[in-house]
Amino acid sequence: MSATALLEAVDLSKRFGGVRALSKVSFKLGKGKLLGVIGPNGSGKTTLVNAITCFVRPSSGKVLFKGRPIQHLPPYKIVRLGIARTFQMVRPFYQLPAFKNMIIPLFSPRLKGLPGGRYGDRDAKALDLLEEVGFERDAHVAYKLAGALPQGYLKRLELAKAIALEPEMVILDELFSGLSLAEVASILPIIEKMRHQGKTIIMIEHRLKELFRIADRVMVMNFGQKIAEGSPQDVMQNESVKSAYLGNEREDGV
Amino acid sequence: MKKRKERIDRGIRARSQDIFVLCSWREMLYLAGPRLLPIAVCLLLPLVLDTYWQKVLLSVAVFALLAISWDILAQSGMVSLGQALFFGCGAYSAGAMNHYWGLSPLLTIPLAAVCGGTISTLLLLPVLRLRGIYFSMVTLILPLMLVRVIEATKIFGGTEGLSGMQPLPSVWFELYLIVTVMLVALFGLRRLLDSDYGLVLKGINDNDRAVINAGINIYWFKAQALFIAAGIAAFSGAFMTHVYMFVGMPVFALDYSILPIAAVVVGGPGTLAGAFTGAFILVPLSELLRGIGGLRIVFYGLFLVVCIVALPEGLFHYIQRKYHQFERWVEVDA
Amino acid sequence: MLAGTIIYALINSAILAMIAMGFNLTFGISGVANFAYGAFYVLAAYGVWILIHMAGLPYAAAVVISIGLTTLAGALMYRLVLIRVKGQALSEVIATFGIGLVILELFRYLGFVGFEYTLPVLSDKSLIIAGTYVDMQRILIVVLTAALVSGLWLFTHHTSLGLAFRGIAQDERTALTFGMDPDRIATLAVSIGAALAAVAAVIIVPLGSISPEEGYDVLIKALAVCIIGGLGSTGGVILASFLIGFAERFTDSYIGSHWTMIVSLAALLAVLVLKPSGLFGKQKELEERI
Numbered sequence: 058m059s060a061t062a063l064l065e066a067v068d069l070s071k072r073f074g075g076v077r078a079l080s081k082v083s084f085k086l087g088k089g090k091l092l093g094v095i096g097p098n099g100s101g102k103t104t105l106v107n108a109i110t111c112f113v114r115p116s117s118g119k120v121l122f123k124g125r126p127i128q129h130l131p132p133y134k135i136v137r138l139g140i141a142r143t144f145q146m147v148r149p150f151y152q153l154p155a156f157k158n159m160i161i162p163l164f165s166p167r168l169k170g171l172p173g174g175r176y177g178d179r180d181a182k183a184l185d186l187l188e189e190v191g192f193e194r195d196a197h198v199a200y201k202l203a204g205a206l207p208q209g210y211l212k213r214l215e216l217a218k219a220i221a222l223e224p225e226m227v228i229l230d231e232l233f234s235g236l237s238l239a240e241v242a243s244i245l246p247i248i249e250k251m252r253h254q255g256k257t258i259i260m261i262e263h264r265l266k267e268l269f270r271i272a273d274r275v276m277v278m279n280f281g282q283k284i285a286e287g288s289p290q291d292v293m294q295n296e297s298v299k300s301a302y303l304g305n306e307r308e309d310g311v
Numbered sequence: 312m313k314k315r316k317e318r319i320d321r322g323i324r325a326r327s328q329d330i331f332v333l334c335s336w337r338e339m340l341y342l343a344g345p346r347l348l349p350i351a352v353c354l355l356l357p358l359v360l361d362t363y364w365q366k367v368l369l370s371v372a373v374f375a376l377l378a379i380s381w382d383i384l385a386q387s388g389m390v391s392l393g394q395a396l397f398f399g400c401g402a403y404s405a406g407a408m409n410h411y412w413g414l415s416p417l418l419t420i421p422l423a424a425v426c427g428g429t430i431s432t433l434l435l436l437p438v439l440r441l442r443g444i445y446f447s448m449v450t451l452i453l454p455l456m457l458v459r460v461i462e463a464t465k466i467f468g469g470t471e472g473l474s475g476m477q478p479l480p481s482v483w484f485e486l487y488l489i490v491t492v493m494l495v496a497l498f499g500l501r502r503l504l505d506s507d508y509g510l511v512l513k514g515i516n517d518n519d520r521a522v523i524n525a526g527i528n529i530y531w532f533k534a535q536a537l538f539i540a541a542g543i544a545a546f547s548g549a550f551m552t553h554v555y556m557f558v559g560m561p562v563f564a565l566d567y568s569i570l571p572i573a574a575v576v577v578g579g580p581g582t583l584a585g586a587f588t589g590a591f592i593l594v595p596l597s598e599l600l601r602g603i604g605g606l607r608i609v610f611y612g613l614f615l616v617v618c619i620v621a622l623p624e625g626l627f628h629y630i631q632r633k634y635h636q637f638e639r640w641v642e643v644d645a
Numbered sequence: 646m647l648a649g650t651i652i653y654a655l656i657n658s659a660i661l662a663m664i665a666m667g668f669n670l671t672f673g674i675s676g677v678a679n680f681a682y683g684a685f686y687v688l689a690a691y692g693v694w695i696l697i698h699m700a701g702l703p704y705a706a707a708v709v710i711s712i713g714l715t716t717l718a719g720a721l722m723y724r725l726v727l728i729r730v731k732g733q734a735l736s737e738v739i740a741t742f743g744i745g746l747v748i749l750e751l752f753r754y755l756g757f758v759g760f761e762y763t764l765p766v767l768s769d770k771s772l773i774i775a776g777t778y779v780d781m782q783r784i785l786i787v788v789l790t791a792a793l794v795s796g797l798w799l800f801t802h803h804t805s806l807g808l809a810f811r812g813i814a815q816d817e818r819t820a821l822t823f824g825m826d827p828d829r830i831a832t833l834a835v836s837i838g839a840a841l842a843a844v845a846a847v848i849i850v851p852l853g854s855i856s857p858e859e860g861y862d863v864l865i866k867a868l869a870v871c872i873i874g875g876l877g878s879t880g881g882v883i884l885a886s887f888l889i890g891f892a893e894r895f896t897d898s899y900i901g902s903h904w905t906m907i908v909s910l911a912a913l914l915a916v917l918v919l920k921p922s923g924l925f926g927k928q929k930e931l932e933e934r935i
Contacts, residue, residue, distance in 0.1 A: 136526030150517055160507050161514050165526040390735050437917040444678045447738050452865045456910045463903035605754035615743035619736045620729050
């Protein structure tokens with residue numbers, strides 16, 4: 058039972074001109090838990106992640122990491138505190154081999170402060186990390202140019218880049234989008250392993266079945282607001298969630 | 312029967328890619344040749360050239376440094392239209408230190424390189440956060456503005472400049488100093504850019520969001536690249552101050568901004584060696600074309616535009632490709 | 646003295662605004678920073694001169710043809726060169742810079758330097774306003790600038806093409822989904838920018854003489870005004886023109902003419918330190934790109 062939450066968002070709001078992307082979203086996340094964030098497209102899920110990681114400055118509200126406010130920090134500092142994220146639109150360095158893509162996270166000052174220091178041979182570490190996420194070593198997949206890899210591998214690369222930073226908290230923004238069932242099934246164990254290692258995880262997903270299997274709690278968003286939060290079962294029964302996804306039943310039976 | 316062109320690595324290249332290259336002199340020569348040749352040429356040239364062409368070699372080395380500096384900036388995502396800014400800052404720093412404080416050239420040149428680099432970096436620091444076009448614009452107008460400021464306030468000698476600088480010990484010293492610095496800069500910085508540090512810089516150019524996401528402060532890295540490039544260009548400015556024993560407003564002239572860009576475009580951007588090659592071609596060429604006066608810059612401009620549009624890869628890439636690969640026609644199956 | 650300084654400051658501001666307008670417009674609409682802008686300015690001026698003195702055309706015809714040719718030059722520059730390097734910022738900058746260089750240095754080489762290269766003023770008269778002599782040409786500049794600014798405002802708010810320009814300036818991708826052809830719009834943007842440079846040249850050059858050096862000067866001024874005012878913002882450009890115009894003029898009258906450039910430089914550096922994207926600049930660093 059954790060006393061203080063690892064991450065806490067308090068009344069987080071963000072306006073883009075006239076659009077209210079986030080409206081007073083609050084939640085707490087305990088250490089080692091996995092929070093799923095779901096909601097229709099445009100409900101503000103990615104904006105929420107951007108606001109937490111400060112790629113976008115919140116219009117109002119606070120974000121507390123280990124009890125300290127972080128919403129005013131530049132994004133690179135937030136990464137150094139131990140929060141890693143992936144992007145919905147995966148954009149690797151296409152002209153570089155996959156393992157060279159890993160050099161940049163391995164160069165991060167975040168790794169300097171941790172036991173073990175900065176890696177002398179980043180190439181070897183990169184290959185190890187890629188093998189952990191499923192780049193078959195014998196097939197030398199890690200040596201292929203990122204531009205030649207299919208989406209499944211690109212998503213794994215994105216995950217590996219986040220893991221390389223040895224974060225305390227990982228935010229995965231629609232990692233499973235565009236992947237086949239088999240690929241999702243093969244990546245899930247990696248996420249399970251991260252949980253066992255004690256990492257706190259937030260997953261934004263549309264693939265509800267897989268998410269509900271591993272999430273401790275689920276938060277539902279619609280139109281920038283949080284409309285429900287609870288265990289996966291509770292959320293599935295929630296009326297407002299159903300109407301957000303499916304719409305309301307019409308009286309005349311059409 | 313249709314044919315297409317196929318490019319394959321040469322046998323010797325394939326054989327020299329791994330550790331077994333150490334077993335064969337031929338393969339080692341294949342690798343070492345392109346590196347040793349320019350070094351040998353540069354170190355021997357001063358001995359065989361006459362006085363006039365020695366001065367040209369001096370010029371070549373200076374512009375090679377400016378071009379290398381430009382290439383570093385370009386690879387980090389900053390397009391400089393004002394190498395003259397760095398050159399001039401270095402030149403005036405050295406001139407001022409020698410004139411007002413009487414420091415010897417052996418001190419002023421390295422100090423001015425650092426000083427000129429620092430001043431230029433500080434001036435450009437605010438625009439690093441903005442879109443790249445701001446960097447280009449500010450580097451363009453700063454030297455032009457500084458010229459007018461010097462003219463108006465008459466500081467550092469105003470329109471007449473500062474003269475009577477101490478010269479360097481000897482002509483040989485001058486030549487070998489600049490040639491050595493040029494070679495060290497070329498190979499050293501190539502090494503740096505090929506390393507993981509260089510990868511970060513190129514990454515910032517390609518996709519800075521990904522680099523930020525790795526916890527790296529991209530503006531700090533850009534500032535570092537800027538400082539290195541500015542320092543090198545400032546060094547060449549400081550050097551020339553002591554060669555001419557004079558520093559004045561012409562150090563901020565557009566010539567120092569344009570020729571390096573033309574050199575890199577001709578030689579091929581992205582590898583510092585292209586900048587080096589371009590300088591070696593354009594500077595002697597411009598000497599030979601001295602007769603046609605102002606038309607020279609017109610040619611540079613035309614060169615620039617044609618190359619950037621039609622042959623963006625540059626001469627060095629072309630030569631490198633030929634060296635490593637050969638082409639042949641193969642049949643295409645229907 | 647104060648009244649005179651204010652009046653000339655106003656005129657100075659109008660000149661700066663007129664010069665910067667074209668560059669700002671091209672950039673705001675199409676994102677093309679036209680480093681050949683100064684060259685177009687000088688090209689138009691020399692064009693008028695050549696048409697009058699070598700082709701013997703009357704002034705009005707020469708002006709119209711020259712402005713037309715400069716506009717065409719802008720369009721050609723985009724169609725022949727810029728379109729091939731679209732999107733690569735490095736190449737765009739170098740290409741426009743190179744073209745500007747070629748034009749200006751060609752004129753210098755061909756010997757178009759000297760006091761005889763002047764353009765006629767539109768009117769010889771002068772008025773006395775608030776106790777100061779003001780020549781008609783300068784008054785015309787102020788009037789024309791005001792007319793141009795209002796004309797542009799009307800254009801971008803009340804014509805379909807103008808609204809299209811604003812749309813693209815605000816959000817290019819969305820505008821493209823409405824079926825606008827980006828190349829066509831960009832060609833128009835560069836051409837209009839060149840046309841504005843030509844118009845500016847025709848009415849400002851008579852105050853002095855034409856020289857290739859003017860080309861670099863005009864580019865510096867346009868860049869400085871746009872940087873201080875904020876690239877892409879018409880309001881910013883106008884405000885910046887006033888700020889710099891007045892600052893320069895007052896410095897000239899009360900401190901000394903040497904210091905005017907320093908004031909401009911100081912203003913530039915101050916803006917860069919305090920608000921790098923310019924007074925009305927809309928350059929957001931990171932937010933736009935996620």
